Amino acid sequence: MRQFVRSFLxxxxxxxxxxxxxxxxxxxxxxxxxxxxxxxxxTEYRVEHGLDLYRQTIPQDGESSLVAVYETVDDLFGxxxxxxxxxxxxEVEKKREVTTAVLSGDGKTILAILHPDQKMGKVKVNAGGxxxxxxxxxxxxxxxxxxxxxxxxxxxxxxDEQGNLIE
Numbered sequence: 447m448r449q450f451v452r453s454f455l456x457x458x459x460x461x462x463x464x465x466x467x468x469x470x471x472x473x474x475x476x477x478x479x480x481x482x483x484x485x486x487x488x489t490e491y492r493v494e495h496g497l498d499l500y501r502q503t504i505p506q507d508g509e510s511s512l513v514a515v516y517e518t519v520d521d522l523f524g525x526x527x528x529x530x531x532x533x534x535x536x537e538v539e540k541k542r543e544v545t546t547a548v549l550s551g552d553g554k555t556i557l558a559i560l561h562p563d564q565k566m567g568k569v570k571v572n573a574g575g576x577x578x579x580x581x582x583x584x585x586x587x588x589x590x591x592x593x594x595x596x597x598x599x600x601x602x603x604x605x606d607e608q609g610n611l612i613e
Contacts, residue, residue, distance in 0.1 A: 480507070481507055500560075501586075511529040511552075513525070526549070527556070544613075546560075548600045550600075554592055556590065556592050557591045558588060558590050567612065573601075
């Protein structure tokens with residue numbers, strides 16, 4: 447009888463461990479975080495709408511949206527705050543030199559500036575009577591900047607390294 451019990455335990459123990467391991471892995475997979483689910487939703491949305499992505503933020507736990515800068519199949523330049531439901535976005539026609547898109551809402555204003563030649567220079571922003579300056583990102587063809595308030599009227603001017611306005 448003892449020998450039978452020992453043989454039985456040798457067979458059953460690995461099966462029990464394998465079953466417990468499978469249950470733990472299944473549980474962890476099913477409990478993916480909301481930020482992971484948001485990223486999956488955005489990936490599906492991006493493929494479905496044929497968006498060519500320039501840059502996107504990675505939502506941290508507790509964040510309910512991500513920001514993406516993209517180009518559409520119709521050659522429009524866009525910026526989107528994606529929450530999976532009421533996506534806030536703006537799309538504009540691309541210009542030859544510099545294209546700007548402004549997205550306002552949720553207490554902030556996000557600027558996206560497409561400068562394909564990766565120009566050096568600076569940006570001047572007039573938003574709600576407030577003036578702000580920052581440099582263009584010379585490593586990438588796009589510069590993103592966030593203003594800490596939501597503005598309806600934003601004027602953006604982009605200057606080259608000699609201080610000439612780029613139209």
